[in-house]
Amino acid sequence: MDKKKIIFIMNPISGTANKAGIPELVDRYLDKELFDYEIKVTEHAGHAAELANKAKNNNVQIVVAIGGDGTVNEVARSIVHSETALGIIPCGSGNGLARHLMIPMNIKKAIGIINKCEIRDLDYGIINGYPFFCTCGMGFDAFVSHKFAESGKRGPITYVENILLEGLSYEPETYEINVKGSSIKYKAFLISCANASQYGNNAYIAPQASMSDGLMDIVIMEPFDVLEAPQISIDMFNKTLDKNSKIKSFRCQQLQIHRSKPGFIHYDGDPVMTGENIEISLQEQGIKIIVNPEANRDLRKPNALQSAAAELFNEINIIRNDISKQGRRAQALSKVLQRKLNI
Numbered sequence: 001m002d003k004k005k006i007i008f009i010m011n012p013i014s015g016t017a018n019k020a021g022i023p024e025l026v027d028r029y030l031d032k033e034l035f036d037y038e039i040k041v042t043e044h045a046g047h048a049a050e051l052a053n054k055a056k057n058n059n060v061q062i063v064v065a066i067g068g069d070g071t072v073n074e075v076a077r078s079i080v081h082s083e084t085a086l087g088i089i090p091c092g093s094g095n096g097l098a099r100h101l102m103i104p105m106n107i108k109k110a111i112g113i114i115n116k117c118e119i120r121d122l123d124y125g126i127i128n129g130y131p132f133f134c135t136c137g138m139g140f141d142a143f144v145s146h147k148f149a150e151s152g153k154r155g156p157i158t159y160v161e162n163i164l165l166e167g168l169s170y171e172p173e174t175y176e177i178n179v180k181g182s183s184i185k186y187k188a189f190l191i192s193c194a195n196a197s198q199y200g201n202n203a204y205i206a207p208q209a210s211m212s213d214g215l216m217d218i219v220i221m222e223p224f225d226v227l228e229a230p231q232i233s234i235d236m237f238n239k240t241l242d243k244n245s246k247i248k249s250f251r252c253q254q255l256q257i258h259r260s261k262p263g264f265i266h267y268d269g270d271p272v273m274t275g276e277n278i279e280i281s282l283q284e285q286g287i288k289i290i291v292n293p294e295a296n297r298d299l300r301k302p303n304a305l306q307s308a309a310a311e312l313f314n315e316i317n318i319i320r321n322d323i324s325k326q327g328r329r330a331q332a333l334s335k336v337l338q339r340k341l342n343i
Helices: 023-027 047-057 069-079 097-098 109-118 140-151 156-167 228-239 304-341
Strands: 002-012 034-043 062-067 085-090 120-126 131-132 135-139 175-180 180-188 190-194 198-200 214-221 247-252 254-259 263-267 270-274 277-291
Touching: 002 023, 002 047, 023 034, 023 247, 047 062, 062 069, 069 085, 069 131, 069 277, 085 097, 085 109, 097 198, 109 270, 109 277, 131 135, 131 263, 135 140, 135 175, 140 190, 140 263, 140 270, 180 190, 180 214, 180 270
Parallel strands: 002 034, 002 062, 062 085, 085 277
Antiparallel strands: 120 131, 120 277, 135 190, 135 263, 175 180, 175 254, 190 214, 214 247, 254 277, 263 270
């Protein structure tokens, strides 16, 4: 049996973890009876795309992205509609696509998935010419992606900081959404188009999304107040966001969105400024990806960030309830005082 040619493309600066030991782990745990391999290290922005495109043109069967969703996107968009398959060793700050596919965060186990080499044809999307594989969107999540990129720091703490700092003052926009000739206007906090189920860090924006159904899950989050925010966050981590009253969702293969002014959109978390008109479409079975053969067995456990977030939101709910009780008590006392003083 001929060995498969496989190239690993490693982004040394994605995420928060040091990747110096990864080449040794690849050499130790990759099945060399199945694969001939090389490791390439990116040297500048866009280099991963260049390396992946060259590998595709040289008929390399598998290209593995070692990094976060940005690196995965660079590699993946270079090999769509080809016979070259995408593999993922997740080393980013969110790892949305890898988590959706249930690829282990442990590097040794992720290499084990590559050794099994189960390849499937999956969907991907395009927003205004930019391919995305996990999610794209506009509104607050694109705004936060821009702030996150500006901050120069990586990791979920930076993301949460930006949400807390900016969320309460963010002004929702009005969007006109057109699907198959029918249009409707929404005032929305954000609109997300999901090919996969989550942003990353097990924050599920579209819990029912599938990469093999030929459809995107369109999620419209309506404006909400500060007391409603904790429940929305809890629902996102608990995979129940689609049940929240502030969420409107539907599925489609193509849509157009018009807004009143230019602004940011994001594709897999990368922000870009674009105009008033936004075109989004799904490309059915357009990319080959190595998947976890046991992905249908949901073995996920809450990660540390998820557990910490749940604790935080529980505390917020307790405080919110206390404030509500104190408010009712104050109102009752006020009425008593008014009666006693004959006001």
